[in-house]
Amino acid sequence: MKKIKTCIKILKDLVSFNVLGGQSNLEIIDYIVEILMAHGIEYHLVPNTDMTKTSLLCRIGPAVDGGIILSGHTDVVPVSGQEWNTKPFKLTKIDDYLYGRGSCDMKGFLACCLASVELFKTANLKKPVYFAFSYDEEIGCLAGTELAASIGKKYKEKPIFAIIGEPSMMNPVVGQKGICVLKTTVNGSAGHSSMIRSEVSAVHVSAKLISWLEKRMDNYAQGNILDIRFDPPYSSVHVGMIHGGIAPNVIADNCSFFWDVRVIPGHDVNSVIMEFDEYCRIVEQEIRTKFPGFCIITIEDHPPVPPLGTKDNSPVIPLIRKISGNYNLHTVAYAAEAGQFSNEGFETIICGPGDIAQAHRANEFITIDQLEKCLQMFEKLTEEFV
């Protein structure tokens, strides 16, 4: 069967597994394992602690240094509340378009990998190709760090490169901001609003903290940690949700707000959190003279996802330009597992089929043309590795 036909058949099967972020992905992994076993490829599982989800690793080719990792996630985002014209978990072909949840983000890439197993297997590769497929990417890249670290544990040899196949229209992406989502809770003292001078309003204190965060972002904009590849070229801070108080005439004894920090490469997200925490301790000290039980608590609502900042002189850049056929380097605003692989020491790039604009929305699609381009990239990669 022609490779593109195999690829579409596999994509159809992959889309039929409605594995949302947070849910068990064991069935879709079983399906992938069947394909690998049919080709005699050994694999490793990297499960979560209660064995309900697992990442998968395999190597095709010799156990020598210098290989390349092809990585993608097996989970997708929900479809609830979206108006689809087709059944989201049934891949539907209309002209050159293949509609279905995950067709673009990012089962299209996984299908290209799996449709190329035969090619990789029979090509007599001098350097190996690895697959690293994760779970729970869509709810905060929860498995990427462990998956990237497990490559060094499962294999004695060390791959150099990693391609994360997030949708980029096959353009090489060298940069992605890191993200950390936080929750800050302020405990004040309740009372009649006329008593505001003798009680502590958690809402008022939260407003003060939020305005401090916004000023901090202004400092980043004027500071020297800038990366002009991004828009905006500095780390940003945003408060997206706030809950507090019960009535206009009641002093709020509790207020919480959720915020995120998106850091450029080279800016440590922990330094942002530490600065904020130091300020919170100062505010606490001031207020405790009036109200001893006063406290501000900030916790990470999700583990941080590190940024990707692949350097101009990285050896992955000439390789990806050659095999993708696309020269210009890009940055993206979305979070992905790329920084997690980069932190493990792999020269990492994002490059995959489909347009991120189609991801996460109703009538998500990928074009057959994009799948063909990705299959061609793997053919060129094979030529580089024999």
Ligand SMILES: [Zn+2]
């Ligand atoms: Zn994705």
